[in-house]
Amino acid sequence: MVYLDNAATTAVRPEVLKVIHDSLLNDYGNPSSTYRIGKKVRHSMIQARKQLAELLNVAESEVYFTSGATEANNWAIRSQAEKSKELGQGNHIVTTAIEHPSVTNVTKYLETQGFEVTYIQPNERGEITVQQFIDVTTNQTIGWIAMAVNNEVGSILPIFELGEEANERNLWFHVDSVQAVGPMAYDYSQLKCTTFVGSAHKFNGPKGIGFLIYRSFQEHNHLGPLLYGGGQENKMRSGTENVPYILGMVKALELTFAEQEETFNKYEKLHHYLLDALNELDIEFEINGDMNNRVPYINNLWFNGNIASQMLIKMDLDDVYISAGSACSAGSLTESDILKAYYPDQPERWSQSLRISFGYQTTREDIDQFIQSLKKISEGKIDLWHSKKLQN
Template sequence: MERIYFDYAATSPVHPEVIEVVHDAMINHFGNASSIHHLGRDSRRMMDNAKKVFADSIGAKPNEIVLTSGGTESDNTAIIETAFAREKEGKHIVTTVIEHHAVLKPMDYLEKLGFEITYLSVDKYGMIDLEVLKEALREDTILVSIMYGNNEVGSLSAIKSIGEIIVESVSTAYFHTDAVQAYGLESIDVKKESIDLLSTSSHKISGPKGIGFLYINEAIHLPSFMLGGEQEMKRRAGTENIPAIVGFQKAVEIAQLTKESRRNEYDSFSHRLIQRLNDQKVDFEINGHPDSRLKHIINIWFKGVSSEKLLLLMDLSGLAISAGSACTAGNIDPSHVLIAMYGKESQRVKESVRISFGIDTTMKSIDYLVTELIKLTNKLKK
C-alpha cells in the first residue's frame, strides 16, 4: 500500500540535498568549532557561513543569531530568560490563548513564580483584537509573545501592526514571535516588523531535527539558558552540532529559492481540495482565516464526522493527516486552539482535521486524498 504524507506541519521529511551535506559534514567536518586547530577552524567557518544565511533570511545580522536545538528551546529561552533578566523592571507579560505549548507552558511556569500573564483571546478566525492588545500593554509589561502563524489552523497574525503598537506604547516590552510554522514560507523582516526575538526550527522546512535558531536583537542581552561552556558568545552552552547546522543552512537556502513557487503550489492544492469537496457536496467548513493564513496548512471541519475516527480510517488508507498539533499526538484532549476560536461546546472541536503540504505533495496525491476523504466521511456519517 502506498503511504502519502499530509502532516508537514508536524514535521517534514529531510530534503535529499540536505542529507548530502549532513553526510559530508559527519565524515569530513567533525572538528569542535571551539578548537583552534585546522579542523576546529573549519567547523567554525562552516558555522559562521550558516549564521549569515540564517540572518539574511530574516533581515538580521549574523551576531544576532543564536543556535538552539529547535523551536521549543528557542521559545523557552526567549520567554523565561527575558522574564528573569527584566523582572526588576516589571513582571507583566502578554501572550495569546492559541500559542504553541512551547510558549504556553513557560508562561504557566512563570505564573507560578509570581509573574502576571495576560492571555489575549481570539476571534473565530484566530486573530487578536489590536485595540485589546493596546489596552493590555502597561508600563510594567516586559514581554509580548505572539506567534507569527498558527500551527493548527494556519491563521497569520498582523505581526507588523503588533510590532508598531508595542514600539508606540508606554511599555518597553520586548516583542517575541514563534515563527516555527511561518519561517521558510513567509517573508520575514525582523527590523521592519519591530521583532526583538524570533524562534525557528529546522525540521519544519525539510532540515534535520534537533536544530533551530533564536534571533535576539543585538540591543538585548539575555543570559544563557544552557549552563556550561561559553559557546555562542556565552549565550548558549554546548558543543555546536555542525552536521545539523549545515543541514539547516541548506534547507534554508532551498526554502528561500523556492518560496514563491511553493506558496503558489500550496495555494493551488488548497483550491483543488476545496473545489472537489464542494463539487461532491461534502458538508464542511474551513477553520481559521480564509485569506490571511499560512499556505501549507488547511484545517477542515467535516460536519457530523468524528475527527478521531476519520484519522484512523485515513491511516488505514495510507494517508497521514492530523487533528492538531504534533506535540499533542496521542492525546485525546481537544484542541485548545479550536476551543479558543469556537468555544468548548462547538462540534468543530471534535470534528476537525488538519491537512498540511510539503515537498512531496503533488496534485495527484491531492486528488487521492480528496477521493478518500469523500468516501470515508460519507461512510462515517452513515
C-alpha cells in the same frame, strides 16, 4: 503513501541530506578545538551563521543556534521575563490564547513564579488584533508574545504592527515564527521584535536544530545564558555545536527561499483545489480559523458529525497521513485548545476537525487520494474494527 501533515514536520530534502552526510563523514572535528580539523569545522559554522543571517536579513551577532523552536521559545520568553522582573519593570505579560504549547506552557509556568499573564482570545471574526493587546496593557506590562502563523488553523497574526506598538511602549516582543519561516516572504529586518525563532524540520531540514534571533532593546535587559559550560554561542548556550545539522538547516533554508514565490503560488492553487474538490463531491465541511488572514498551506476543516480520532485511524489504514492539530503533545490526541479559543460555544468542532498541511512535494494527486479516503470513510468502506485489530 500520501503525506499531508507538513505543519507537524517535513521530509528532509536530498540536497540537505548530502550536506549533513558530508559533514558527518569528513568534518567531524570539534569546532572548539585549536588544531586544523577543528578550526575547519568552526569556519564552516561561522559561514553558516553568516549565511543564515543574510537569508533572514538580520545581523550575525543576533543568531543563536538551538536544538529547535521549543528550546528557543523557552529561552527567549523566560530570559526576557525574568530579567524584566528582576529590574523592577513589572510582571505582566500579554500573549494570545492560540500559541503553540512551547509558548503557553512557558507562560503558565511563569504564572507560578509571580507573573501575571493575559491571554488574548480571537474576536468574533477569528482575528487577533493589535488593539486587543493595547487594551489590556498596563504600567506593569513588560512584554508581548504573538506567533506569526498559527500551527493548527493557519491564521496570520499582525506581528509587524504589534512590533511597532511594542517598540513604542518599550516592551520586549517575542514571535514564534516557526510556521512562517520559509513559506512567507517576510523581511525580518523590518520586524520590530526582540526575539523570534525557527525550526529546521518545518522547512525540510533535520529535526533537532533551530535558531533564536535576539536583538537587545535595553541596555540592562539582555538575554541571559541558557546553559553554562564551555561558553559556546557567545557564552549563552554552552555545549558542542551540532555543526552537521547547522549546515543542513542553512542549506534547507537556502533552497526554500530560492523557491519561495513558486512554492507559495503552488500552495494557493492546492488550497483552492482541495476546497473545490470537497464541494464538487458534496462533502460538508467548514474552514476553521481566521477567514480573512490565513496561509494556504495549513487547512483546518470541520467535518461535522465525524470524530477526528476515528478518521485519523481510518486514514492511516488507507496510507493517508494528516492530523487533528499540533503534533507536540507526546503522541496524544486531545481536544484542541486552539479550536476551543476560536469556537468556545461549538464544542463539536474541537473533536471533529482535521488539519491538512502542504509541503513542497505535495501534488494534486495527493489531495485526490485524501478525498477518496474521505469518501470511503463516509461510505463505510474502511472498517474501524479492522484498524483496531491492526493496532493490537
